[in-house]
Amino acid sequence: MSSPTAPSDxxxxxxxxxxxxxxxxxxxxxxxxxxxxxxxxxxxxARRFEQDFAAFLGGADAAPGLEAIAVNSxxxxxxxxxxxxxxxxGDEVITTTHTFTASAEVARYLGxxxxxxxxxxxxxxxxPAAIEAAITPRTKAxxxxxxxxxxxxxxEILALARRHGLKVxxxxxxxxxxxxxxxxxxxxxxxxxxxxxxxxxxxxxxxGGMAVxxxxxxxxxxxxxxxxxxxxxxxxxxxxxxxxxxYEIVAPGFKYNLTDIAAALGIHQLRRAREFRDARARIAxxxxxxxxxxxxxxxxxxxAGDLHSWHIYVLRLADNAPVGRDAVIEALFAAGIGSSxxxxxxxQQPYWRERYQLRAEDFPHSQKAYEATFxxxxxxxxxxxxxxxxxxxxxxxxxx
Numbered sequence: 001m002s003s004p005t006a007p008s009d010x011x012x013x014x015x016x017x018x019x020x021x022x023x024x025x026x027x028x029x030x031x032x033x034x035x036x037x038x039x040x041x042x043x044x045x046a047r048r049f050e051q052d053f054a055a056f057l058g059g060a061d062a063a064p065g066l067e068a069i070a071v072n073s074x075x076x077x078x079x080x081x082x083x084x085x086x087x088x089x090g091d092e093v094i095t096t097t098h099t100f101t102a103s104a105e106v107a108r109y110l111g112x113x114x115x116x117x118x119x120x121x122x123x124x125x126x127x128p129a130a131i132e133a134a135i136t137p138r139t140k141a142x143x144x145x146x147x148x149x150x151x152x153x154x155x156e157i158l159a160l161a162r163r164h165g166l167k168v169x170x171x172x173x174x175x176x177x178x179x180x181x182x183x184x185x186x187x188x189x190x191x192x193x194x195x196x197x198x199x200x201x202x203x204x205x206x207x208g209g210m211a212v213x214x215x216x217x218x219x220x221x222x223x224x225x226x227x228x229x230x231x232x233x234x235x236x237x238x239x240x241x242x243x244x245x246x247y248e249i250v251a252p253g254f255k256y257n258l259t260d261i262a263a264a265l266g267i268h269q270l271r272r273a274r275e276f277r278d279a280r281a282r283i284a285x286x287x288x289x290x291x292x293x294x295x296x297x298x299x300x301x302x303x304a305g306d307l308h309s310w311h312i313y314v315l316r317l318a319d320n321a322p323v324g325r326d327a328v329i330e331a332l333f334a335a336g337i338g339s340s341x342x343x344x345x346x347x348q349q350p351y352w353r354e355r356y357q358l359r360a361e362d363f364p365h366s367q368k369a370y371e372a373t374f375x376x377x378x379x380x381x382x383x384x385x386x387x388x389x390x391x392x393x394x395x396x397x398x399x400x
Contacts, residue, residue, distance in 0.1 A: 016389065018338030019200035022276065022380045023265070030264040042227070042257040046070045049263040052270055053210050056177075063187035066212055067219040070263060071226055074173045074196035074209035075102040076256035079109055081192035081211055082141060084221040085167040087112050091140035095171070096126035097345040097358075098366040099145045103171045104346055112140065116346055116358065121365040123300045124148065124314065128156035135160075141167040146175035146185060148342065149202070149309030150302050154180045158189050167191045173209075174311040176202045177277055182305060186212045192222075197262075200379075202276060202311050203269035205262035229253030279380035280310040283387050287313055287376065290391035294398045295321040297372075312342055313378040316369060321398060328397055329374050335393045340375045 034045055053068040071077045087093060089111035095103045097116040104114045117130035124147045131142055142161055144152040154170075161168045168189075172178070173196035175185040186193045192215075197208035213219050224231060229251035258266075269276075288298055295318035302308040317325055325341075332339045345366045347358040360367045376390055 013336055013389070015336045016338060016377055016386055018340050018375070018377050020379050020381055021199055021204045022272075023204075024268065024272070026268040026271075027265045030268055031261055034260050034264045040261050041259050042070070042263075043260045045260040045267065046258050046263040049258075049266045049270070050210070052267060054212065056270055056273065057184050057186040057212065063214055065214045065216065066187065067214070067216070069211045069213075069219060069222050069226065070258035070266075071209045071211060071256045072258050072262075073207055073256075074171070074194050074198070075106060076226070076254065077192075077194035077209040077211035078102060078143070078169065078171060079106040079254070080222040080225055080256060081169040081194055081213075081218075082106055082110055082112075082143075083225060084218045085141055085169065085191050087140050087167075090138060092136060092138040093141045093143060094131050094134050094139060095143040096145050096366070097347045097352075097363050098124060098126075098147065098343055098369065099171070099346065100173075100343060101346060101349065101352075102173075103143055103145050104352065107141075107143075113138070114352070114356070115139070116352065116356070116363070118363045118365050119147075119369065120153070121369070123150060123152070124369060125150065125152035126157075127365070128153050128160060131157065132160050132164075135164055135166070139164070139166060141169055141191075143169050143171055145171040145173075146178055148299065148314050149174045149178055149311040150300055151175065151178050151180035151185055151306065154185075154188055154190070170194065172196075173198075173201065175309055177273055177307060178309045179302075179307040181303070191215060192218060197266060197269070202280075202309050203266065203273050205258070205266040205269065208258050208262045208266060224251060225253040226256040227253060228255065276380040277307075277309055279382075280378055281308070283378055283382050283384075284308075284310045284313050286384060286387045287378075287391065290387065291315070291394060294394060296394075296398070310378060313376045314342055314373055315376065316372040317374075323397060325372055325374055328394070331397045332374075332376075332390070332393055335389075337390055337393060338377055341370070341373060342375050343370070345370050 050068040091112040093107035094115045098119045115134045120127045170193040178185045192213045195210045197205040231250045232247045297316035346352040
């Protein structure tokens with residue numbers, strides 16, 4: 001592949017955003033159908049989306065008894081999951097510092113404390129050895145995060161969870177579709193796995209998420225708690241052909257249900273999830289080829305035979321790079337190209353740093369990654385020319 005050249009006038013090109021959803025006519029028609037039929041909150045299309053999602057992950061063949069619970073965000077799903085597995089005041093939940101705050105904040109909603117641990121510098125996912133070192137008598141659950149679309153080392157994590165009698169709730173916001181050891185994320189032996197359908201995720205409902213589990217007791221609890229602790233499905237009550245108005249509040253629940261308008265998007269986005277993933281993978285491979293000779297560490301590949309969702313394309317500047325990370329991002333934006341950083345680790349954030357007296361030196365791998373990482377545009381609507389444009393800017397900044 002030949003090296004591209006940067007345009008002489010970047011301002012003449014349209015802005016290339018960091019992320020952009022791909023919404024087709026099928027999604028639009030399904031939303032319109034929902035509006036015309038009048039059931040716009042949680043109803044038949046949310047249920048259909050749940051059923052389709054469980055089938056997408058493999059259905060009865062891959063995960064007998066798997067149940068999908070639609071929620072209005074992955075944060076809501078993580079909160080419901082930790083509540084359902086029994087996390088509460090006095091408990092500790094272990095997760096990575098190298099994540100968005102939602103992975104950790106949900107434990108605080110429940111009065112539990114959070115133990116943040118470092119990442120594996122090769123994968124940028126949570127380090128199983130660091131998890132084991134952080135376990136105390138108060139530890140109740142582990143929240144591994146699948147970073148950028150590559151699976152965490154779930155075999156090791158699940159094994160240590162079994163040894164210590166701990167619950168596992170996977171933060172799979174980046175991991176659709178992703179596999180680990182040939183199994184789809186969402187079908188492993190974790191207690192609950194939670195996916196995100198936020199606007200920039202691998203599929204989108206605007207806002208939304210899905211919690212999946214094979215434990216019927218956990219599924220029942222999450223269903224009750226996602227809608228005010230009501231012990232009956234509101235959709236069933238309001239569509240019944242006989243008097244069916246009576247319900248009971250059995251717990252102080254939340255307002256976490258997904259609307260049918262959002263689910264209408266999800267039904268068709270899900271059908272295109274593999275198509276979207278393959279398009280992102282092609283751009284990622286093009287980036288790999290175009291950037292291989294620059295002072296960069298390219299994103300970690302999945303384990304042999306496994307699938308990477310390629311939600312985010314994260315680069316790390318090499319120590320011998322001629323400029324720093326912030327200068328690279330500024331150059332991209334000056335050329336009309338969006339970029340971001342994944343992540344500002346939680347040990348750098350005032351709330352987490354001050355509450356737990358965290359120091360950067362306690363998380364050397366995450367800290368080093370933070371100082372060197374930046375993320376490039378990566379979405380299904382990108383073209384090869386878009387990727388060449390991005391690479392040309394990086395080459396102009398780094399090939400000195």
